[in-house]
Amino acid sequence: MAFAAAAIPYVMAGTAALSAYGMYRQGQAAEDASEYNARISENDALAAKEKAEYDAETSAREFKRLMGRQKALYAKAGVDITEGSPLLMMAYQAEEAERDRQAILFGGKTASQSALDKARLFRLEGSNAATAGNISAGSTFLTGLVESGKAKYNYKNPSGTYY
DSSP: OHHHHHHHHHHHHHHHHHHHHHHHHHHHHHHHHHHHHHHHHHHHHHHHHHHHHHHHHHHHHHHHHHHHHHHHHHHHTTOOTTSHHHHHHHHHHHHHHHHHHHHHHHHHHHHHHHHHHHHHHHHHHHHHHHHHHHHHHHHHHHHHHHHHHHHHHHHHOTTSOOO
């Protein structure tokens, strides 16, 4: 029985070490998960940018097709497109098409930046989780060592009181 009582401080120290390691690993796992989420957000940012570029290019091609049809119809009707209302109308449509293209690109840039901001936030959260895990691990380990020391002192000094 004396051997078992003498072993208690060492068991407590070992338990504290294991508990501290668990807290450390928990922080590391949270950091790893955050890094994974950050990479997904970066991929989302790239996809948003590429989609906006594709959509803007598609919009520009559609406008060129529309202008081609319109010119053909004007020509078929015998309308001179180099002056007057037809020219003004085509210029207005070109401006509108460019505004649409710019709006598509801006939307993609905004979505991309939002995803990159999200990635930075994930990394910050991961770093904070790792730091919190390290602090918790250290605190748990030190508390366990203190409790182990108290148990060892009380074992060696049964009549004494340790504060």
